[in-house]
Amino acid sequence: MTAASVAIVAAFVSLAQAMQPLAVPPLPAPMRSLQWGQINFLHTTDTHGWHAGHLQESQYSADWGDYISFADHMRRRADEAGVDLLLIDTGDRVEGNGLYDASTPKGQYTYDIFSQQNIDIICSGNHELYQADTADREHHLTVPNFASHYLASNLDYIDPTTGKQVPMSEKRYRTFQTKHQKLNIVAFGFLFNFTGNAANSVVQPVQQTVQEPWFRHAISKEPADLFVVIGHVGARMGELHAIYRAIRAVNPETPIAIFAGHAHVRDAVHFDDKAVAIASGRYFETIGWMSVSGVERTEIGSAQAPSPIKFARRYIDNNLLGLYYHSSTNATTFPTDHGMNVTAAIATARSDLNLEASYGCAPQNYWLQRRPYTNPSSVFSLLRNHILPEAIVRADRAGVPRIIIINTGAMRFDIFRGAFTRDTTFIVSPFISLVRYIPDVPYALARKVLTILNSQGPILSAMAKEKSSASTDFGTEAMDWREMCVPEQYSMRKEDSRVSKHFDSDDASLQKPLFVRQVAVEDGTDSDDTTRPPLVAGYTTWDDFGQDGDDAIHEPLPRYGLPNCIQAEVNFPAADAADASVTGEPETVDLVFFDFIQRFVLAALAYLEQNGSATAPDGEPYKHYTDADVESYLEGKFTDHFTEWVKHNWKSKC
The missing domain is CATH 3.60.21.10 (Metallo-dependent phosphatases)
Structure with a gap:
């Protein structure tokens, strides 16, 4: 440039x-x-x-x-x-x-x-x-x-009136000719191998779909000057490679825009x-x-x-x-x-929708990933130190020691200094996150759950037997640990491989920025040019084609990695420095978590029961926890309790 x-x-x-x-x-x-x-x-x-x-x-x-x-x-x-x-x-x-x-x-x-x-x-x-x-x-x-x-190349819908499985739309693919250049386009629309969908939808694994007769016909019989593959799939995810390889095997020279x-x-x-x-x-x-x-x-x-x-x-x-x-x-x-x-x-x-209705005034900015998650200016520090202990309280068990675990992916945006509005509640945490718990879990077991949730290998190994029968070399796990974190965490280029490893909660690497790109302001221009406006902080992207993709030239922003989950420990007894027998560790705790991660929490407990801690301190086996052991901890969504906390603690008008 x-x-x-x-x-x-x-x-x-x-x-x-x-x-x-x-x-x-x-x-x-x-x-x-x-x-x-x-x-x-x-x-x-x-x-x-x-x-x-x-x-x-x-x-x-x-x-x-x-x-x-x-x-x-x-x-x-x-x-x-x-x-x-x-x-x-x-x-x-x-x-x-x-x-x-x-x-x-x-x-x-x-x-x-x-x-x-x-x-x-x-x-x-x-x-x-x-x-x-x-x-x-x-x-x-x-x-x-x-x-x-x-286009619904690998997505079906189950009609509630007939019970029949039909394509989400009538089009698995689309052929058309462009307006001016008269180019023949063959287009597909995919979804990644998603397994968390509701029962009235069916997602066929991409690796199966590209073997379907209609897909083979589309890539071999339809006139194509350009294939256009659109998909709700990460650009570096295996599903796109599977589609690319299927098309390229039949069409070695036809361009593909993805x-x-x-x-x-x-x-x-x-x-x-x-x-x-x-x-x-x-x-x-x-x-x-x-x-x-x-x-x-x-x-x-x-x-x-x-x-x-x-x-x-x-x-x-x-x-x-x-x-x-x-x-x-x-x-x-x-x-x-x-x-x-x-x-x-x-x-x-x-x-x-009354979206500007103010519930209070945030005293400062709280960042999702612009600060380390342990930093006082992090959304997650605010959650761990204040909101979870103070807002997630069940009245009849308020005095019971509890561990509250939430997945970091449940939070999706920054909180800006100033008015915390009705809109803000949905922006910061948009999901229907229900608060569940297992009562009276041995603390010796419960204290290890967070480490398992934040360490990929053991839990995936334990779940290997649940692997989808449709798996290929780009197959999917029945449970994907990445679902617990923000999507940005595991979607960067290979040079950012550090974001793809699994972090212990105290991993020191999370205190270093992951994605700062020191991009030159512009090629061939005096950096001391006083006529140029000050740069606004924003995206400074580095992709396979270099560092000049962003249309606006920005001051780079830092971005820090996150663990899958964080936890707050509440109502724990105080340790006694003079008496070593008073450790500050309760015998049992209420293990509290969002419904979205219930299957991961149960898998972690099962792993600990079977592999990590086979027996309790008294020599007896730990209980095997199932969905039947999970109860509702609070009525309503997490955001309802978050909002009440804001109303009580950030009362001042902006």
Whole structure:
């Protein structure tokens, strides 16, 4: 990249016609241009209900209405240049923001808001399937909203009226010809080998799906100038390699454009010189861009001559100044009637849902991964030291010693200093986390559970017999330890292999940042240039193609690793320094945990019973714990108790 290829977005002007009214204005940043090609793609993934944008973060404060306006302008630019533009979405549109989660039923507003964008290829994520009613809405709302553009290559739905298993949508794959270049596209839409879905959905393992007759027909008989594989699959997960290898075995020269999701990271992966995958972040922070050039028209049955294929990618910050820059518009020419109507609909929905209702005022920022999880400024320190001991209390067992274990993946975002609103509760912890417990577990056993949950090897070995019968060399475990942590933890490139190991809770490596990328501000430009605005902290991505993928040049942010789980110890007796027999260790504890990790907790206890600690101190075998031993500890969701804690402890107005 040369200095001439970097631009500085014009200073902020009135944005009254766009964004949400309470969103912070975007800040100018040095910009890298998009590289247009023969066929171009805009990609969203893992939006998780953030369609109002990030109201507290300037770099991501545009909303879904602004994306609609942006896409319209980009289509116009494509038409003028005689090239093609397609829009992709790879799932997880639900759970994670009050705009989706605060309504009854959930998604009362977001299904219609999302459907206003004209998306060419779309698929499901795993979050569309955790709850049966969410899977129902996916089948009955999202699928019809996008008709033949919705692809369900390995996802079925069980019709409650007939009990029959049918494809989630009528399309396992889609063939079409592009508008301008007249390229023949064969597109697929996959989900990773997900096993936590509700009983009204069925996910067929990818390795089985690519052996299906319809898939073999699609990759060998359909005319294809370009294969487009979209999937709610991490760009570096084995399932994508299985799809790639199946296509490449039959089509050694046909280019393949792959659009990944699930991992919540910006990433691009080089499969070969004619096959590239892009992952486009999370939470509507990022709009991914991929362009492909050098694609040739072919006739079915003819040999395709090798030709050079060029891929380019950008990760576009979702803010208005960047959207203006890439669409060659300004504050006056950017908003479209359609986009403004959707922006207004989002504002109305947020008002109807009372998302700005304040429960208290956070006294400081608490970070999910920008600080070590033991740091006082970490969300997890706040949880371990205050919220879990003080909010997770059952009145009739308040005096009983207890260990409270939660998985770090139950928390999904930072808490910003200032108003803690109704919206914040869903942003920070969007899930229906129910609080369960096993009463009176021997402490000698219970104290070892956290170590097992945070150490991959033993528990996976113990569960090996449960391995899916469908497993291949890219097979799945019946229980995947990674589900307990945040998706970002295990989805980075090989150079970040330290994030893929399993950590003990006190692992010193968790105190060192994982993902800081010291990226040059720009190539060939004086770093002391006083005309350049100060850099805003944000993504500084390093992928298979280098360090120039982000459209806005940022000040790098640190990101620290997390264990799978943390725990709080509550009501433990005090040790007596003068009497060694008074150790401060109770004989038994209430073992408290979220329902999501119940199967992992029971597996850890079973492992300890069978392998780690075969007998209790008195020589008798430990009890074998099962689901029958698990009881409800508190009524309601964890977020209900979290909210009450905020109301009581952060009372002051902002």
